[in-house]
Amino acid sequence: MSLNIVFASGTYPNEIGGMATFVRNLAHGFFAAGNKVSVLAYANQDGVKNEGFPIRLISRRGGALARYLRYFLALWRLSDGADAIYAQDLVSSGFPAAAVSLLTGRPLVVRLGGDFLWEKAVNWGETAVPLSRYYDSPKNWREKIYLMIYRFVLGRCRLVIFNSKFQFDLYQKHFSLDKTALVVIENPLPQVASRPAQNRGDWLYIGRFVELKNIKRLISVFARAGVNKKLRLVGEGPQRPELEKMVLDLGLKEKVSIEKAVSPAEVSDLLRSCGLLILPSLTELSPNIVLEALSYKTPVLLTAENGLPDRLKSELEMFNPLSESDMLTKLKKLADHDQFEQYRKRLAGFDYSRGWEEVLKDHLKIFTKAL
Numbered sequence: 001m002s003l004n005i006v007f008a009s010g011t012y013p014n015e016i017g018g019m020a021t022f023v024r025n026l027a028h029g030f031f032a033a034g035n036k037v038s039v040l041a042y043a044n045q046d047g048v049k050n051e052g053f054p055i056r057l058i059s060r061r062g063g064a065l066a067r068y069l070r071y072f073l074a075l076w077r078l079s080d081g082a083d084a085i086y087a088q089d090l091v092s093s094g095f096p097a098a099a100v101s102l103l104t105g106r107p108l109v110v111r112l113g114g115d116f117l118w119e120k121a122v123n124w125g126e127t128a129v130p131l132s133r134y135y136d137s138p139k140n141w142r143e144k145i146y147l148m149i150y151r152f153v154l155g156r157c158r159l160v161i162f163n164s165k166f167q168f169d170l171y172q173k174h175f176s177l178d179k180t181a182l183v184v185i186e187n188p189l190p191q192v193a194s195r196p197a198q199n200r201g202d203w204l205y206i207g208r209f210v211e212l213k214n215i216k217r218l219i220s221v222f223a224r225a226g227v228n229k230k231l232r233l234v235g236e237g238p239q240r241p242e243l244e245k246m247v248l249d250l251g252l253k254e255k256v257s258i259e260k261a262v263s264p265a266e267v268s269d270l271l272r273s274c275g276l277l278i279l280p281s282l283t284e285l286s287p288n289i290v291l292e293a294l295s296y297k298t299p300v301l302l303t304a305e306n307g308l309p310d311r312l313k314s315e316l317e318m319f320n321p322l323s324e325s326d327m328l329t330k331l332k333k334l335a336d337h338d339q340f341e342q343y344r345k346r347l348a349g350f351d352y353s354r355g356w357e358e359v360l361k362d363h364l365k366i367f368t369k370a371l
Contacts, residue, residue, distance in 0.1 A: 001368055004036040006082045008075055008093040012041035012055060018113070018288045019088050022187075027053065029360035038082075040075050042067070042092065054078075072096035079106050083371050090153045091116045091146070098153040107158040107371060112167055113187070113286050117146045122212040122282060130305040130321060131283035132166075135174040151175065159370045161363075163187050163286045164307025185362045186309060189291045189354045202230045204274035206267060206289060207281075209237030214280040214303070214321050216246060221327045223250045227335035231278075234270065236261040272296045276334055279303060282321050297348045299340070301330055315350050317343060 007027050011020040023039065031037040031053050043057035056078060058071045075096055079085055084107040087097040094110050101108040118134045121127045121143060127134055139147060154160065154175055162168040162184050171177055207213055215233065222231050233243065233256065240258065247256045262270070267289075271277060277293040279302040284290070286307050290300050294312075304318040317334065319326040334340050 002034055002036065003030070003367060003371065004081060004083045005030055005038075005367070006075065006079045006085045007037065007039045007041075008071075008085055008087040008097045009039065009041040010089055010092040012039060012043070012057070015043065018187075018286075022113075023088060024051075025356050026360065026363060027051075029356065030364070033360070033364060038078050040071065040078055040093075042071070068092075068096050072099055075100050076104070079104065082106055084109050084158070084367065086111065087153075089114070089116060090150050094153040095149055098156040101156045108153075108156050109159045109161065109367070109370070110153060110157050111161040111163070111185075112171070113163040115167070115283075115285070117143060117150065118283070119212055120146070123210055125211070128211075128322075129282070130303075131285070132170065132305060135170070157181065159183065159366065161185050161366075165309070166307030167285055183366055185359060185366075186354060187286050187288060187291065188356050188359050189295055189352055201275045202232050203276045203278055204232050204234065204270060205278050205280070206234040206270060207279070209233075209235050209239040209243060211239065212282050213237075214282050215239065215243060217321070217324060217327065218278065218280040219243065219246055219250065219252070219256060221324050221331060222256065223252055224324075225328055225331045225335065227331060229255075229275070229335055231256045232259060232270075232274070233257065234259045234262060268292070268296075271298055274298060276301055276340075280319075280321055280327065281305070294347065294350075294352065297344075299334070299344050299347055301334055309352075312350075312352050315347060 007023050009019060009023040011017055013020050013024050027037050027039055037053040039055040041057055042060050044060065046059045047057040049055040056074055058074055060067060079100055085097045085101060087094040087108065087110045090110065090112065097108055100106060115131055118131045126140065154177060160177065160182050162182065163186060165184050168182055168184050172179060172182060205215065205218065209215060244258055247253060247258065271293045277298055277300045279287055279290060279300065281303050283305040284303055287302065290302060293300050301317050303321040305321055317330055319330045334343065
């Protein structure tokens with residue numbers, strides 16, 4: 001059965017990010033399997049591309065309402081004759097997609113690998129709790145507006161795809177979703193050529209410099225740990241000046257470096273060569289960078305508030321992201337040579353593999369069944 005699918009995304013390569021990579025790989029997979037495919041995504045400027053199938057890019061210029069309107073109109077035209085619209089979030093692509101679905105009757109499928117509202121609330125300073133606890137508390141007027149959008153989009157969905165059981169359970173609980181319309185399709189583990197470990201020295205954080213990444217707590221605890229390690233913080237974001245000042249105030253200039261964001265190829269080199277990847281975020285639903293590090297047999301230390309599969313979480317060293325004492329204990333543990341080697345060897349012997357072929361196969365199966 002051949003399908004006509006419109007991918008509605010917040011981003012697309014050449015932009016960098018997990019969503020962009022996911023949409024491109026899956027769209028190419030659907031197309032190669034004999035389906036009709038088109039893609040709509042936001043970009044820095046309007047444009048049209050062709051990769052065997054059409055890709056329409058909508059500029060992010062102007063305010064949110066004008067941007068969503070332009071996206072809605074482009075999606076309306078692009079979805080003519082489509083079997084389904086496949087949106088990649090609940091707001092930037094999901095909200096216009098749900099409106100098109102409402103007015104045209106096109107089936108809507110939404111994939112969720114993050115939580116827009118929780119991320120905004122953390123960065124607005126309106127919450128400091130992990131995602132698992134966020135929906136238990138009362139909401140202000142701004143959050144209530146977004147929740148109305150959430151419920152509108154979810155109410156239009158023929159199918160909701162999560163990339164983690166963590167978010168599947170959370171949304172089923174708080175949004176009273178029909179379990180028969182929900183499915184989990186885990187992200188792939190990057191497939192890489194075997195390569196021997198290089199320098200196993202510096203510890204590494206790589207990602208955005210924003211509040212929800214919990215980097216200030218990591219720096220504070222690292223200062224107290226007194227370990228004979230150097231910590232490299234690689235990325236960009238609004239917290240950068242604050243982090244730079246914190247490093248100077250704590251006298252960590254020789255032990256903590258704050259470095260600019262790098263290309264995907266350079267990220268891979270950093271992950272291959274670092275001693276330990278640290279991800280202290282308040283929540284990480286599906287941290288692709290952890291999967292990539294593990295594919296290089298690089299040990300990781302990360303927040304216990306994550307959506308990785310249980311069979312993988314059981315092998316990893318994790319900590320409560322709100323507990324400085326727990327984080328301190330784990331940092332000291334992995335600074336110990338013998339304990340670190342024991343952990344590294346355990347991870348090196350663990351086989352967790354999942355390719356894009358499996359992700360595509362899962363999608364084709366459920367799309368054919370649902371549509």
